[in-house]
Amino acid sequence: MARKPLLEFTEKGIYCDQGKFYIDPWKPVDDAVITHAHADHAYWGHKHYLAHHLSREVLYYRLGEIQLQTVEYGERVMKNGVSVTLYPAGHVIGSAQIRVEYKGEIWVVSGDYKTEDDGISTPFEPVRCHHFISECTFGMPVYQWKPQAQIFEDVNNWWRSNVNNGLATVIVGYSLGKAQRILQNLDLSIGKVYTHGVIENTNEALRRNGVILNPTHRITIDTPKDEVRKGIILAPPSSVGTPWMRKFQPYSFGYCSGWMAIRGAKRRRAADRGFILSDHADWDGLISAIDATGCEKVYLTHGYTASFTRYLNEIGFDAHEVHTLYGDDEGAPSQPPPDGEEFYDAFASNKNIENQKVSPAGGDLEGAGGLFL
Template sequence: MPKKPLLEFTDSGIYCAQGRFYIDPWKPVDDAVITHAHSDHARWGSKRYLAHHLSREVLLYRLGDITLQTVEYGEKVMKNGVEITLFPAGHVIGSAQVRVCYKDEVWVVSGDYKVEDDGVCAPFEPVRCHHFISECTFGMPVYKWKPQQQLFDEMNNWWRQNVQEGKATVVVGYSLGKAQRILQNLDFSIGPVYTHGVIENTNEALRRNGIVLNPTIRITPDTPKDEVRKGIILAPPSSVGTPWMRRFNPYDFGYCSGWMSIRGAKKRRAADRGFVLSDHADWDGLISAIDATGCEKVYLTHGYTASFSRYLNEIGFDASEVHTLFGEDESEEEAPTQPPPKEEGQKSPETSEVLSSGEDLGEAPETSKKGGTS
């Protein structure tokens, strides 16, 4: 009789029968280990959650009153004889790879990850294992990211020019991950940073968790439009084309996404500028990360799973694609799965929208086969 694998792919998620826990389950379970707080990986309804401590306040903001245990990177937790350890994934603040070990069998679930050190979240650390469960959102050779500093130099120059021309500047990016990465790389000598309520709510949760972020100003219905033009506005994808954004006319808006590297993506989003900024590994990053694990087998959960698994097998890896719900039916990244409490004087959707469920995967281009994040 063949040996039962330590981790299995089930209708509820990635399951460890020996430890009796799930990793990033998409249905309510008794014990959930969470790689990061994006809503395609952290869903409401489970009895108990385990995550990295820097995900704590965002998870509570998004999921409400949950039973949550948090740990540091490298701290070992035992569940029914199975050892669980979290390691940095480099995706967003608090993101983790989950190392699962039992009787010398080691699996690593990557969640979502990027290999470039963005200076904001803990950088990705390769973890040696026998079996590696990986995303491949940008698993095609066309996806190769330029150095981060070069991209932010372009963004700051564009912002400076808009200020000189008397136009507002709006940068669109996801509220958890992308927004903080942009915020920490803006040139504050140009002007202040204003935020949409959804992004500011996430910033406030991270600050409650001890994260030091550059200063921001929440936009309210009373925020003077002339003052906003002197700065830059960070907004979620849900704000594009809405009355909330149109109130800042005249403005230029830039869309930050890995999909901006595809011809026509900027036009489809009606953006004035497209910035190729992703919190996921590009083609080279995926291959180097998988190779660094020394794994005997790699499983691809979402992205270009079919073509990327074929390529990996051609170059000597034992790779296969698996069906998961990561990235499926995702329309927006912003919304908590339970609405946060409305603040006094708050007007929806102008200051703190509650959107349809979905997370970091956004709108994938037509060429992507299985959803995909930016």
């Protein structure tokens, strides 16, 4: 009789029966281990949460008064005889891979990850295992990222040109991860950085957690528009096309996403500039990360799962496509309205976010334009 696998895919999420816990469950459970604080991985309603300590304040901000235990990378927690250890995923600040071990059997759940060191997230660290559960958001050969230094040289040159031409500069990225990555790579000799309330709330949560970020200025009703025009505005995708954004006209609007690699994506976003910048691994990064685990089997949870599974099997991996409810925090242009972070950014624009419950990813809140801070 075959031994029951240490981790299983259930209707609530990835489950460890021996340890009696779930990893990134999408339905309420008693014990949840969380890879990172994006809305399609960290849901409201669990009795107990375990996450990396740099996710602590963002999780409290997003989910309210939860029962939360936080640990460092490499710190082992025992759950009913099962060893649980978090390792860096490189996706966003505080993101983690979850290593689970019991009687010599080792599984690793990647969550979302990228292999490029972005200078602000703890860099991705391959973890040896027998079974690797991986995302593949950008699991197609067309997705090959350029070094971020090259991308930000383009961003800063564009910003400088806008200032010289009397245009406001609006750059769009998700409030957790992308916004901080952009912030830390801007040339502040050009001007000040102004932030939408959702992004500034996230920045403040990270700062409470001890993360050092470059200076920012929250945009309020009293912020002089002439001053904003001399700087750069960091905004979430949910602000695009809203009265909040239109009040900065004339402006040049740039969108940061891995999906900008697709022809026409910039046009569909109505952006003046598209910057190919992703917090997920590209094609080469996915393959190298999976290979570095030395895994016997790999399970693909979200992204181009069918085609990437076929490819991995063709080159010698034992790959399997699995069904989960993890979304796309970058907002795939083929799936409007997007899941994950774009959904959260629309929801979090409500000033009463501290008293709200985060609904499952994929909800349609496009009519929430009047709520933007």
